[in-house]
Amino acid sequence: MTDQLDAAGRLRHLLTLDGLPAPMLQRLIERARTFVPPAAAAAPRGRELEGRTVANLFMEPSTRTRVSFELAARRLGADVVNIEGSAASTVKGETLLDTVYTLQAMRTDLFVIRTAESGAPAEVARRVADDVAVVSGGESHLSHPTQGLLDTLTILQRKPDLDRLVVCIVGDIAHSRVARSAAQALRTLGVRELRLVSPPELKPAPHEFPGATWDSGLDRMLVDADVIMALRIQKERMSATEIPGASAYREQYGINRTRLARARPDAIVMHPGPMNRGIEIESDVADGPQSVIWTQVANGVAVRMAVLLTLAGRSQAR
Amino acid sequence: MTDQLDAAGRLRHLLTLDGLPAPMLQRLIERARTFVPPAAAAAPRGRELEGRTVANLFMEPSTRTRVSFELAARRLGADVVNIEGSAASTVKGETLLDTVYTLQAMRTDLFVIRTAESGAPAEVARRVADDVAVVSGGESHLSHPTQGLLDTLTILQRKPDLDRLVVCIVGDIAHSRVARSAAQALRTLGVRELRLVSPPELKPAPHEFPGATWDSGLDRMLVDADVIMALRIQKERMSATEIPGASAYREQYGINRTRLARARPDAIVMHPGPMNRGIEIESDVADGPQSVIWTQVANGVAVRMAVLLTLAGRSQAR
């Protein structure tokens, strides 16, 4: 875990949910709730970040996460600069750190960094100036903290008593930063039971998910589940024959209506997107009454507004 | 034709000009006129779309149309998100509809969609929430409604009596959404005569252009024309030998000064851009006194402001 708190115990960067105290998670989630608009209402807005500059440094492509951060920042009044993949430093072989120093010298106040390189966000966080904050927008297979927060918020909206819930995450657990961040938040906040389901080849190391149970048999694990989170399967992994092919995966691990019926009748179904419809989830489930998939997306903007505000608030006085 | 009007007969989406009633076309054009700045004046602006989010979903690249919509939206105060080609869903194989649902969950109010896929904008329009609107930014060979409106506005600015005009469209009529949308608007508004000129290989099906005459001989068709609209020729089609090579095309269908002299002396010359100078149009015509090509571009922003305002106005109350 990286030291992402300052001397006063306030959030200084957001790199991982691992080790964040429960009250801090709760405060972030409560703050996010204030940015969730009622059904047909306009998007909430503010001017708290007017004059601030947010740089989205996305080494891995991700339209949805980039747009979510971009809208969160702009709806709070910030200027947003997008730097993506090959358009970034990589073109001329500049290091990520030099790109960060350059943008910092241009008075960037907050960096959102998405990268396949483990440790890069923490390295950046160690190097930036005192009044500059770093948010992970997804780091390798390790961490995706705003996703973990939005998943937790989505669960709590529908099922506030976490200590009575059974949450079942299904898919490529071994490589999933989504699973890791959700598990960390849910565990800290006291979820009753966390079940992990994956093909044997994609079983995670137990120490990465303390307290969770793992099994390769989905049908058993769905019984009595309150929350089912299907993960996106990487087709590249399937072609590499590391895991079963698409149709075998669908057969054994796809969430369909028959399987869903094994869970509790009021169970909710989640997916971080983008979905491979017909592989890890069937369309009638994704679009059905138990799906909260679009609510997750909506909550994503709210969570990111809350995170940006919290981090920017620290240096507000300057 | 798609049902793009709501129960009260108001414009709900703008997908095609086909079937739009004349008064509605006239209202859009009149509204656009209010956004056309005098010669050296600053761009008109408003704040009517403050707090609204416009997403430009461009599956086909088009810098000029994308920028035109972007400036129209921003000059009315909207936040604009650009999602282009490979940066969009296609990277991860997400469907267009899931991309739309995602952006809608992030509180996008209006989608501009440009796509080579026939029917996609209408499909999106059927699926979005009640308070979300869809504008086609160009659909396959079928429809480019804001282009049709800006072309009509440009003609009316110079020659208000449409029922006395002879309009001659020259080029690849068979594959042109520009020709289709212009023809639909001009016919609804009562143009006297619409002439279509193309190589025989690119002759359109007659039922697609009811009331228009077609001929492969440009020189005959230019006689007495008040308006000459040259279409962009797709070089890819020429290399596929579907149509004559560049020099043969220029010889037979290029608009040059000699040909222009066959039209009425006050005829105007139009082109939707980007131009292949020296193929479908000669530079001395494109840059000459009868050209209204840059006026078309200026009118494009005005038309798009009018369309955005009209569609957003419907849900203003929320």
Next chain:
Amino acid sequence: MTDQLDAAGRLRHLLTLDGLPAPMLQRLIERARTFVPPAAAAAPRGRELEGRTVANLFMEPSTRTRVSFELAARRLGADVVNIEGSAASTVKGETLLDTVYTLQAMRTDLFVIRTAESGAPAEVARRVADDVAVVSGGESHLSHPTQGLLDTLTILQRKPDLDRLVVCIVGDIAHSRVARSAAQALRTLGVRELRLVSPPELKPAPHEFPGATWDSGLDRMLVDADVIMALRIQKERMSATEIPGASAYREQYGINRTRLARARPDAIVMHPGPMNRGIEIESDVADGPQSVIWTQVANGVAVRMAVLLTLAGRSQAR
């Protein structure tokens, strides 16, 4: 030199520093100083360009220069449109001028143009409307005027008495627009001595750097230097064997601590970025106490704000 002044002698475009009178350079630099924020202060902002549109036309990729102009324009309230490389006209074979005419028709007030094509910015400047201005964001090997201004500002901040300074520029002088623009500004403002150092293969034509001395031996040239400016070496040139390989270059021309000790003890070290650490500059120098590299970047935004304001101010009355 292009005529970039108007009849009243005011700056109309900024294409090159060559031939700009000293008082004009001084006024731009003084204006830029007002936009340099104190150490931990927020970025200065204004609303002087509200309602104006700035188009960044970058035919060559350059994230840092594009972002610097983008932030400069937005912090003054302008709308900014980015059009880069293949996304620009090149996709459909449109000429640069037609792209400019198109954006001008959409009421672009100011173009920033970066291009490998010599003469293109001046050509655009000759063709735009009276109330539209052009700024070079880098032109071939010839000119990078805002870089020259920010380099001069950075030197003057630390060492105000230019007529007592020895400035030493090291690297691929022959192909460097950075060296040319810096040399032009420094000479006009009366630098005491300008020394150029490069491998013999990269020696510039003497008439391009009047008054400067050239030598291929770095160690000699560093003696008594007040300012050392290392240029970025193009690795593509090295692979083309036009110049020595990376390790030979580092050996002979890399700025390291030993070499730095030959200069004056208070000498400053500059680099336009992006750096090839370990080739033209060692990290302990780049990150050391004599480096002003990030100050250059910060000054870049300030200089661009000053330039945009100066050019826009000319047509403010409209």
